[in-house]
Amino acid sequence: MSAVDATARNVLPMLPALAALAETGQTLAAADLLQMPQPTVSRMLARLGRELGVDVVERHGRGLRLTRAGEALAPHAAAAVAAATAGIEAVQAQESGTRGRIALAFQSTLGERVVPALVKAFLQQHPGASVDLLQTSRPRCLAALADGTAEVALISPLEAGSGLRQWRLHTEPLVLVVPTGHRLATRARVSFEEAAEETFICMKRGYGMRTLLDELALASGVTPTVGFEGDDLATLRGLVSAGLGVSLAPRDPHGATGYVEVPLTNPEAVRHIGACWLDRRPSTLAAAFQDLLRRRGRRLTEIGLRPLAG
Structure with missing residues (x-):
């Protein structure tokens, strides 16, 4: 190899x-993204600089920056x-003889775009596989893992219980959804406490978004008045559009129509989307799906949650 080729060979890892x-x-x-200890990542960056003969990172506070x-x-x-x-995925798609079925449980709010993006990527990599989908509430997703009905669950918020492994895919802000013309509709941002006297339209108990509302209310010292409960965000937004109350939700990727999404100042006003599975040896297909989540899940989830053009 030439000197340039030798340098490229040395820096690739x-x-x-x-x-x-x-x-x-x-x-x-x-380090979290690479599933490596932070010191290992720092050593890799330092070694990269030595191989190139120029620093690629520098100290910035307690961390590093480029x-x-x-x-x-x-x-x-x-x-x-x-x-x-x-290249790896091309080889796997060409050579994989993996067949069979994997069961994926997921919350309703993730079904429109996140689940399709992940399933599509998985089937492209494993064309001989089939995916059984179980769309349900967060507690039932976890119950499906426990009883073996599902091998992987996509939920929000994440579950930190013993016997489970989890992988965070995305964190997105929550907004206060108010009718057009509402007293808070023209605000650049509001605190959750400013909506304390409003009538809330929310998901039924057991859904992840209801858990997030309850946790935010508790952290804010607010006891919300619940006017209506529903099973999906589209219904909740429709009720808000009719002027029947306000709601807590992620931004609508289709764009707001008949209502306004006001950012919240509360640091707790976020939802963490992730995957979890039992802490035991997975089936071949489940292991492959978990590997996809670790390697590409964050990127695929981010793309799936982007606002739709137009």
């Missing part, structure tokens, strides 16, 4: 660390990681 830091902006988050050299290399590192991932 460190490129995922640089790409992860560029994507997340934090060494801890980069130098100009690191910023120049980052998109190429990301492209290299993406190319390697695509």
Whole structure:
């Protein structure tokens, strides 16, 4: 090999660390993304700088940030990681003889776009597989894991109970949904406490969004008055549009029509979307789906939750 080829060969193993830091902006988050200890990621970045003869990161507070050299290399590192991932998936799709079924449980609020994106990517990688879908409430998702009805569950909020493993996919802000013309509709942002006297339209107990509402209310010292309860966010937004109350929800990817989404200042006003499964040896297909979630789940979830064009 030439000298240039030798350098490329030596730096290739460190490129995922640089790409992860560029994507997340934090060494801890980069380590989480790579499923590596944070010191290992820091050592990889330091070694990358030594191999190149120029620092790619520098100290910033308690963490690290990219130098100009690191910023120049980052998109190429990301492209290299993406190319390697695509190559691996091409081989798996070509050679995989994996057949059979996997059962996926998920909450209703994730069914429109997140689940289709993940299932599509999985079936592209494992065309001989089939996916059984169980759309239900959060408690029933967890119960399906416990009784073996499902092998993987997509839920929000995440479950930290013993006997489960979890993988965070995305964190998105929650907004206060108010009718057009409401007293808070023109505000740039509001605190949850400012809606304390409003009538709330919310999901029924057992749904993840109802749990998030209850937790936010408790943290804010608010006891919300519940006027209506529903089973899906579209119904809740429709009731808000009719002027029957306000609601707590993630942003509508279709855009707000007949109501206004007002950002909340409360730091607790977020929902963490993730996957969980039993802490035991998975089936071959379940292991493959878990691997997809670790490698591409965050990106696929982020794309699935983006506002729709037009």
